[in-house]
Amino acid sequence: MMRIPEDYLERVYAGVLGKLVGVYLGRPIEGWSHARIMRTLGPIAYYVHERLGRPLVVTDDDISGTFTFVRALEDHGVSPDLSAEEIGKTWLNSIVGGRSTLWWGGNGNSTEHTAWLNLKHGIEAPASGAIATNGKTIAEQIGAQIFIDGWALVAPGQPHLAARLAEQAARVSHDGEAVFAAKLWAAMEAAAFNTADVDQLLETGLSVIPADSRIARLIGDVRRWRGENADWQATRQAIENHYGYDKYPGICHVVPNHALMIMAILYAPDDFARAQTIVNTAGWDTDCNAGNVGCLMGIMLGLEGLDAGPDWRGPLADRLLISSADGGNAVNDAVRVSYHLADLGLRLAGRDGIEPPKDGARFHFSLPGSVQGFRPQKGAETRVRLSNEPFAGARALAIRYKALAEGQPAAVTTPTFAPPEVGVMDIYQLMATPLLSPGQHLKARLVAPASNRGTVAARLRLSVYDEDGRLRDVDGTPVGLPPGTAKTLGWRVPSFDGQPIGAVGIALGANTSGVEGEVLLYYLRWDGSPDVVLRRPPGRSDFWHRAWVNAVDSFSDRFAESFRISQARDEGMIIHGTRDWTDYRVQTECVLHLGDYGGVALRVQGLRRYYGVRVTRENRLEIVRVRDEEVKVLASTPFDLALEKRMQVIASAVGNIIRARVDDVDIEARDESELAFRDGGIGLVIASGALSADFVAVSPP
Structure with missing residues (x-):
């Protein structure tokens, strides 16, 4: 059996969050040069999406591929002997051609598109990604590296196992230096469960790839330049001079970007925020590079390291999108993904999997700081704030409200389907189906502490797409929560004439002014089969079609x-x-x-x-x-x-x-x-x- 760290689940969560922070931080400036970033934005110290008029949480291949391909362990058996051929089958089962998961840049342009076409035409992995099949340029682009984090997260403290799984996954679409980069980074991430020494991690990674590979040689160069230059920008310039995009063919070669990742962790070995600033400000494939660096440092430094700098987690609110043929896996959150990966990791180690918290509730808030996508609804931001708090030997979502008055509810919701801004997400299309359907039984457990001031009225809330494509709120029956009481709210979800449900949550109100305090949301869940008629509803909205x-x-x-x-x-x-x-x-x-x-x-x-x-x-x-x-x-x-x-x-x-x-x-x-x-x-x-x-x-x- 593997030796599993006692804080394994939380470290997986930190790794997943680190991946998300890096991807969403770097996504708006993907492909920008260092000079353009400095001229337009300056050093990237925090999210820049709003400055560029873009949403934060978007569909991205780094996230979709990472958390889709690792499901091959479910499809073909949780085994260290998982093969490239089996992972290739998961590609064919999971990827909607031309629409989901990947960058569909064309045969011979996009490495993953090319490999997918090979698989579709009967060329099984690893031949689907081999240099002999596709040529060296296509085979050595960046994609193998950007998808490997999941393989490390299921192999804590086992760098050779992580490298083996990453290699099998990489060879579905890549070969050569791209595979070496993927193996090395996966080994480092797996080893990061046991050490925070970056030099030791690099030696571990180098041990799983050929010493004469270009990846190994560039690591030696970047380490030397780090010793010679106190300023990371001098090393970045040296990387551009020796390993720049002009030296390597293709749209996004692995070698230049791998060098920037190594540079970031050498200059900020114990500082998550500074490493993100370096790797994003350096330019090139920012979301990919920052995502891999973020996952490694999340594993290495844990939640404390992630929380030591700016508030990365607040705007993110655990949210992520995974575009694949499994539309029910699309609208997701970091807690659910982390439990899934940790369960696979335990089973891969020969242990029992994780018992689902709170009898399998969808939203259970069991990890420190988790909110699982819940945020105040627009207009309620000044009346309510959220935090994750210990409660009754577990954890709960604290919904703190102040000065509630009649007609001014405080509501918090979490998405259950594609958000309204899905239409402005560029490049990567979201394949999603609603998580919650009419006919299912919705249930939430709420606790009102004795310190509350006044009775609060709580009700379940659904946000449903209307005929114009806008979300409208539909509330269940209010239930009074006097101080010092706990109640379970229930509601059989009604029909909405074919329109999908976009969000679910809790609305709090009062019949008198001055009601203040908090309500603890212990869990929110739904059960049972749907009872729904799917058809085109009246109006202009196309969300029924997107469903x-x-x-x-x-x-x-x-x-x-x-x-x-x-x-x-x-x-x-x-x-x-x-x-x-x-x-x-x-x-x-x-x-x-x-x-x-x-x-x-x-x-x-x-x-x-x-x-x-x-x-x-x-x-x-x-x-x-x-x-x-x-x-x-x-x-x-x-x-x-x-x-x-x-x-x-x-x-x-x-x-x-x-x-x-x-x-x-x-x-x-x-x-x-x-x-x-x-x-x-x-x-x-x-x-x-x-x-x-x-x-x-x-x-x-």
């Missing part, structure tokens, strides 16, 4: 039907729902206009992991299990298919039984194998043709 992961050539909203999907060749699907969904029933009326097959998907866990109920051009009705490259027909029966004819479809997944009725034909399959799917969302599937439906209803079985 589906779009993995087809055309998902049009210009036809009379709500859903019209078309795929030129092979298979495509649109996906809705989350992995919280287990047993449910789906009903729709669909039309196969053209195609090899089409129908509905159940328990969808990506593009290549689901159960399908489909009708085929061979006049068969089938239940299939799709798992990576294997399509297993679990049941099949004759069915007279007629193109352009509306079909009544009812399908359900309950336990290990999949049932369906299409028109008057029944079919059933039982999957008791180890490959069975236990949870996942729903989808509409089409192969080489077009399919439409006016509604899709999901309900308890």
Whole structure:
């Protein structure tokens, strides 16, 4: 067994936060030169997004790739022997071509795009990323390095294991010096759980790569320049002179950027904020470089090191976005991601995984300083503030309010779907589905300390997209909380005519003036199957359309039907729902206009992991299990298919039984194998043709 640090979970959390801070700090100036940064902004000492008119939390490949590819451990077994081929399969299951996760810069331009195309065309990893396949320039760009943090976070104190996993992941898309850089940085991050000595970390990293590699040689040079120059800018200039972008072909080569990362940790070995200033002010691929540096220093220095400088965590509020085919994983937070990674790390070490806090509540605030995306609603900032506080042997979110008066509530919410600013996020598209659906049971535990002044009225709040694409608030029944009491608020989420729920939270109000104090939010959760009819709602808003992961050539909203999907060749699907969904029933009326097959998907866990109920051009009705490259027909029966004819479809997944009725034909399959799917969302599937439906209803079985 590995020796797991006692503070492992908190150090993972610090590493995840460090990654997020670095990425979001560097994202607005990605690709800028050092000279442009100094001329336009000066040294980067804090977030600059507002100065440049951009949102802070955006979709970014560094975050999406890092926290998507590590899920290969779930897909293929939590094992140190995970292979590049298996991670490549996770790419194909998780990445929506041309839309999610990666920079889609073109074949031969973007390394990851090129590798994904290779995988799609049957070139398995590691050949998909090899120099022999793609050439040296493509293979040695920066991407392998920027995605490796997750592999180190699941291998605490095990640098050789972290390097091995990082190498397998890197070789899906990269080769040569790019792989060496990824291995070295992963080894350093894994070792950082046990030491804060940067020189020792560098020696550990160098031990896993060839001594004559260019990465090893540049580290020697940067260390020497650090000894010669007290000013980091002199070393930055030396890096540009010897390892600058002009020396290496391609749009974003790993070598120049790796040198800047090494420089940052040598000049600020114990100062998170200063390291971020150095690596961001230095320029080039700022979000990638700052994200890797931030993760390393977060692991090394812990939450205390992260909190020693400016307030990085306040504006961030734990928020992150992960764009992949698993839309239910998109709107996320650092606490959930950290628990997931630490659970994988413990299991990889041969130990039991982490018991979910507070009986699996979605929001439990169990890590110091965590707020899990909760922030005051606009207009309530002066009346309420948030903090994470110890409570009853655990932790809770303290909602402190002052001078509440009738008609002036104080509300705090956390996102459950794509934010309104999603339309202005450049480069990287967000694939997301709502986390919370009508029919589910929402519950929150609130505690009012005895020191409060007056009774506060608390209610659950939903922010729902309206017909104009704006969020409007819908509140549950108020419950009085006198000082010294605790109550559980409950609400069955109502239907909103197909509009998605954008946020959930707590609204506090008073019937008299002068009510002050705090309410502790111990947990907020939802349970149960959805009970929702998905269709085009009235109005101009397109958020109902965005609520589906779009993995087809055309998902049009210009036809009379709500859903019209078309795929030129092979298979495509649109996906809705989350992995919280287990047993449910789906009903729709669909039309196969053209195609090899089409129908509905159940328990969808990506593009290549689901159960399908489909009708085929061979006049068969089938239940299939799709798992990576294997399509297993679990049941099949004759069915007279007629193109352009509306079909009544009812399908359900309950336990290990999949049932369906299409028109008057029944079919059933039982999957008791180890490959069975236990949870996942729903989808509409089409192969080489077009399919439409006016509604899709999901309900308890």
